[in-house]
Amino acid sequence: MKAPAKLTITREQHLELYYYMKLNRMLEEAMVNLFRQNKIVGGLYSSLGQEAISVGTAYALEKRDWLAPMIRNIGALLVKGVRPRDIMTQHMAKVTAPTKGKDGTSHFGDLEKLHIVSPISMLGDLIPVMTGVAMAGRYLGQDIVTMTWIGDGGSSTGVFHEGLNFAAVQKAPLVLVLENNQWAYSTPVHKQVPLANLADRAKAYGIPSYSIDGNDAPTVYTTAREAVARCRAGEGPILIEAKTMRMKGHAQHDAAEYVPKEMFAYWKARDPILRYEKLLIDEKLLTAKSKAEIESRINKQIDEDREFAEKSPQPPPELAEQGVYCDGCHTIEAKWERSKKDVLPPKSSVAPLWKVRQFGAYQGSAPRHPAGELAAEAAGGNGASREGAVSKSSRGAAAKSTKGRVADAGRTSKHKVGR
Amino acid sequence: MAPVTFLEAIRQAMFEEMERDPTVVLMGEDVGVYGGAFKTSEGLLERFGWERVIDTPISESAIVGAAVGMSYLGLRPIAEMQFIDFIACAFNQITNYAAKSHYRWGAPAPIVVRGPSGGGVHGGPFHSANPEMYFVHTPGLKVVYPSTPYDAKGLLKSAIRDNNPVLFFEHKFLYRRIKEELPQDDYVVPIGKAIVRREGTDLTILSYAAMMHTSLEAAGELAKEGIEAEVVDLRTLLPLDRETIFQSLKKTNKVLVVHEDTRTGGIAGEIAALVCEGAFQELDGPVMRVTSLDTPVPYAPPLEEHFLPNTQKVSAAARELARY
Numbered sequence: 001m002k003a004p005a006k007l008t009i010t011r012e013q014h015l016e017l018y019y020y021m022k023l024n025r026m027l028e029e030a031m032v033n034l035f036r037q038n039k040i041v042g043g044l045y046s047s048l049g050q051e052a053i054s055v056g057t058a059y060a061l062e063k064r065d066w067l068a069p070m071i072r073n074i075g076a077l078l079v080k081g082v083r084p085r086d087i088m089t090q091h092m093a094k095v096t097a098p099t100k101g102k103d104g105t106s107h108f109g110d111l112e113k114l115h116i117v118s119p120i121s122m123l124g125d126l127i128p129v130m131t132g133v134a135m136a137g138r139y140l141g142q143d144i145v146t147m148t149w150i151g152d153g154g155s156s157t158g159v160f161h162e163g164l165n166f167a168a169v170q171k172a173p174l175v176l177v178l179e180n181n182q183w184a185y186s187t188p189v190h191k192q193v194p195l196a197n198l199a200d201r202a203k204a205y206g207i208p209s210y211s212i213d214g215n216d217a218p219t220v221y222t223t224a225r226e227a228v229a230r231c232r233a234g235e236g237p238i239l240i241e242a243k244t245m246r247m248k249g250h251a252q253h254d255a256a257e258y259v260p261k262e263m264f265a266y267w268k269a270r271d272p273i274l275r276y277e278k279l280l281i282d283e284k285l286l287t288a289k290s291k292a293e294i295e296s297r298i299n300k301q302i303d304e305d306r307e308f309a310e311k312s313p314q315p316p317p318e319l320a321e322q323g324v325y326c327d328g329c330h331t332i333e334a335k336w337e338r339s340k341k342d343v344l345p346p347k348s349s350v351a352p353l354w355k356v357r358q359f360g361a362y363q364g365s366a367p368r369h370p371a372g373e374l375a376a377e378a379a380g381g382n383g384a385s386r387e388g389a390v391s392k393s394s395r396g397a398a399a400k401s402t403k404g405r406v407a408d409a410g411r412t413s414k415h416k417v418g419r
Numbered sequence: 420m421a422p423v424t425f426l427e428a429i430r431q432a433m434f435e436e437m438e439r440d441p442t443v444v445l446m447g448e449d450v451g452v453y454g455g456a457f458k459t460s461e462g463l464l465e466r467f468g469w470e471r472v473i474d475t476p477i478s479e480s481a482i483v484g485a486a487v488g489m490s491y492l493g494l495r496p497i498a499e500m501q502f503i504d505f506i507a508c509a510f511n512q513i514t515n516y517a518a519k520s521h522y523r524w525g526a527p528a529p530i531v532v533r534g535p536s537g538g539g540v541h542g543g544p545f546h547s548a549n550p551e552m553y554f555v556h557t558p559g560l561k562v563v564y565p566s567t568p569y570d571a572k573g574l575l576k577s578a579i580r581d582n583n584p585v586l587f588f589e590h591k592f593l594y595r596r597i598k599e600e601l602p603q604d605d606y607v608v609p610i611g612k613a614i615v616r617r618e619g620t621d622l623t624i625l626s627y628a629a630m631m632h633t634s635l636e637a638a639g640e641l642a643k644e645g646i647e648a649e650v651v652d653l654r655t656l657l658p659l660d661r662e663t664i665f666q667s668l669k670k671t672n673k674v675l676v677v678h679e680d681t682r683t684g685g686i687a688g689e690i691a692a693l694v695c696e697g698a699f700q701e702l703d704g705p706v707m708r709v710t711s712l713d714t715p716v717p718y719a720p721p722l723e724e725h726f727l728p729n730t731q732k733v734s735a736a737a738r739e740l741a742r743y
Contacts, residue, residue: 103523111491111526118524122511128481129516132488132496139444139470140492159511162478166485169476324558326527326582334493340441348468 009218013059014285015294017217020055021273023298024075027084030302031091035252039310041093042104047072049215049247050181052272054149055079056220057177057240060228061147066133068117068126068148069106072179072246076149077106081114085305094312101315102323115144123154127163127176131237134172141338145231147175147224153184155201156192164237168205171236175227178239179214181246186258199241207237214242215272218279244272422598428568429459429533429589432575433497435605437467440495443579446473446482447499456501457535457594479508486530487517487584495579500534503588504548517584518559531578533587536564537629537679538711538727540592543718549628549680549711554586555657555689561610562657564588566631568599570654573608581610590628590679597632613660615667619649621741622673622704625664625690627653630677630728637733646741648675656686664690665698672703673740677733682710704743709736 054075089097098108109118130146137144202209227238245267249256280286451474454461464472486496520528538547565571578585626634638648676687687708709728
């Protein structure tokens with residue numbers, strides 16, 4: 001699916017998007033300096049050239065929504081309210097860091113205020129986790145959407161497929177952003193996936209997808225905004241493939257000599273921030289003066305936060321022994337935004353509050369086998385023909401059946417924009 | 420009250436917890452319409468509806484991952500593995516995601532992963548596993564392995580109410596073979612507490628799950644020969660109840676560990692180390708163990724019987740230890 005036609009972006013939104021992209025880049029530049037001064041304990045992973053994706057997608061979320069970043073999504077964290085000092089202290093293993101030095105990089109989260117779930121290094125695990133967050137939010141009546149990211153390399157893991165498939169059958173409100181940055185460490189995308197468009201992965205799960213230019217900030221944002229709205233409306237998970245380029249090595253240690261020089265040159269000419277600046281200046285939303293003001297504001301913040309991080313101590317050794325278990329240090333409480341009575345007997349055995357078409361029609365009372373809508377669906381096509389309709393995703397297969405998942409799967413796999 | 424089976428005790432625990440607390444949900448393969456492969460969730464869908472009893476695709480990683488995600492919003496999901504052997508497919512989600520969550524970033528993950536485990540039912544290499552030690556070696560998890568209906572119900576309730584990821588192993592050999600009368604009122608059995616099942620003075624047999632019953636039977640035989648074995652049911656493997664182990668050792672000065680898990684890397688090795696480090700002076704003999712063989716669980720009845728510990732093997736080891 002192509003990116004949606006230009007949706008309106010206000011002046012304020014343009015400038016905020018630009019601000020966060022600049023903050024993303026300038027913060028990473030500051031951290032490269034810290035790395036060269038040996039002040040960063042572990043690895044440093046660059047998102048140079050990918051800022052429009054992190055920022056543009058996360059910017060489409062509401063405050064109540066949840067996200068789980070990947071290693072190159074510092075921009076998404078900043079948009080969600082994480083401070084630069086949190087990123088710096090994490091990398092520098094300081095006791096003032098969100099994880100107090102127990103983990104590094106962007107491996108942290110915030111359940112209470114910012115609604116951020118921590119990533120782990122094993123790729124794809126966040127997809128079922130964020131599916132669970134989405135399911136729980138729906139169950140509690142919270143009207144939330146969840147978002148997570150995966151790379152071209154990560155889309156080959158088993159759990160990517162398990163997670164996306166589960167999200168699809170559950171129609172969970174999950175936006176999965178697939179950042180196709182052409183390289184999984186040193187392995188080019190064509191050696192990982194035999195597809196021209198990784199968005200085609202979505203066809204296998206009967207879910208809608210977009211394939212967009214990930215270096216075009218307004219397109220990224222408007223696409224994500226539409227995807228979030230569709231998710232919130234109950235359409236189920238949506239995949240956005242954002243094509244981009246990893247402009248550095250896998251991490252600081254990697255000179256990326258395996259990348260052809262022309263490839264860097266091609267993408268450098270399409271730098272997302274320079275492109276956006278040009279657009280904003282052409283549209284008279286940005287001037288040399290206001291640009292300088294933004295940069296000076298960011299520099300000031302980074303300087304303050306770097307000083308804070310540098311002055312912070314590393315954690316005391318005995319902290320290593322603490323916090324393996326929650327022994328009552330946390331009170332676990334769900335935030336109900338629907339009546340609990342709906343999910344407790346006797347009401348729980350009847351219809352749920354929320355409804356997704358063709359999903360969950362079975363309401364639990366006798367007879368033992370699914371009745372009603374599902375039976376009607378079975379009459380429309382057995383398992384075999386259902387598979388056929390999805391894999392072909394042909395107009396004919398979808399059109400012939402007028403009810404049940406046959407029609408649904410066929411339709412969603414070649415969704416029209418703005419239906 | 421009529422006595423109930425081990426299986427029914429588990430069903431009751433889930434039923435009562437779901438009745439008590441709307442944050443408790445159940446997820447797994449065939450847990451809904453079918454009521455679970457062993458019928459441990461029979462009737463739950465009818466009672467609690469499909470929002471709370473969720474049939475999933477055959478995707479163990481997705482089941483556990485989604486359970487963790489749900490727990491971050493304050494739910495207390497129970498993730499069923501249809502056979503515990505398949506927990507291997509969710510290994511990463513359990514050991515890297517759930518187990519490290521609270522330690523790394525202070526996010527408790529109150530999930531229960533439960534399922535039928537253990538051999539003796541001719542299930543073959545992929546339907547008989549005792550994979551508890553992979554997880555006992557993982558800080559951040561709790562590992563529970565009950566042997567009686569009373570404990571199964573009380574410990575499962577504790578597991579559901581616990582703020583940490585708890586792995587709950589249900590020995591399927593016990594599912595329909597043992598019955599017990601259970602209290603009508605709500606009760607829990609605390610995680611991390613062993614219990615003395617039979618008092619004795621000559622040696623201590625430490626065991627759990629199905630082998631606890633084998634050990635009790637052996638203790639009965641040994642008593643006829645004048646050997647009084649004390650049988651301790653560990654019930655929880657992580658955290659291990661060191662206090663009860665040391666108390667019993669102080670009394671008998673000899674320890675025999677019996678488990679159905681394979682020998683190398685089984686809990687017996689860990690207990691031997693604990694006892695040597697913490698109570699070496701108390702020992703009047705070597706720490707001994709009766710375990711399954713270091714092989715996969717074989718399918719044919721003669722092979723599986725040869726593989727598993729039994730009363731004779733336990734009694735023989737106990738006699739040898741008693742001679743010291």
